[in-house]
Amino acid sequence: MMEPTLSQYLLVSGALFAIGLLGVIVRRNLLIIYMSLELMLNAANVALVAMSRFNGNLDGQVMVFFIITVAAAEVSVGLALIVALYRKRQTADVEDLATMKL
């Protein structure tokens, strides 16, 4: 079989991003929304690594390294926020957390 091209990798990355965005928009559970955010970050990572491979430049992979680090920090802070919110409100559903909504 043929070697996969850059546009194939970018297509996979875009589809992954679209699935993650769909999860953020459609789902109502805070934890699932958070997992979908992780999927979107990983879609960006796939695109960056593919670009770095096909352009012969290692800087994209360094960027992915930083993104993974920041994403780990983001997950820990976000999950702590969700736990703190759950302690106050006893719910993890965004429909019940709409006090700021008009």
Next chain:
Amino acid sequence: MEGTLFNIFAGLTLLSAFMVVANPFSRNPVTSAMFLVTAMISISGLFVLLGAYFLAAVQILVYAGAVMVLFLFVIMLLDLREAARRKLNLISLAMGIMAVGALFSVYKSSLESTYGEAPQQHEAANTGQAEAKPAKVVGSTRALGQALFSKDNGFILPFEIVSILLLVAMVGVILLSRKEPR
């Protein structure tokens, strides 16, 4: 060989990502977390195909290891099982699917107009000449470390900033998850 592996990993990635978002069999967050693990592992397979060996290892260590343990801890801590089924708002569901579908189709068509026929025409135009393709980089640990820490055009300052960010995140998490002294 590479194409087959690409198809397998890409299909597995998209399938398990879809199962994270919309699992038709179960609404349990633990199943979503497990499918997120398979998605991360197949993404790291894609990284291996792209020659980013170090990042593939880091992906498995950080995502499939640390992040997923954190997710599962929080899911077990919150005990969300009783709120499993709830009526979906059909209008917002349709709107979400439409918006994401429109965005993805724009992305796909722009991708096709950029990479679709142009490279073949380009190749047909200068057959015979050896095309100056950039060398394929391999993201081994040594190469990535040299790119990260090289003296003249390295990323030493961002590296230090990220380590401070990790420290801040650690302190913030401890502060957030502490019970309020009252």
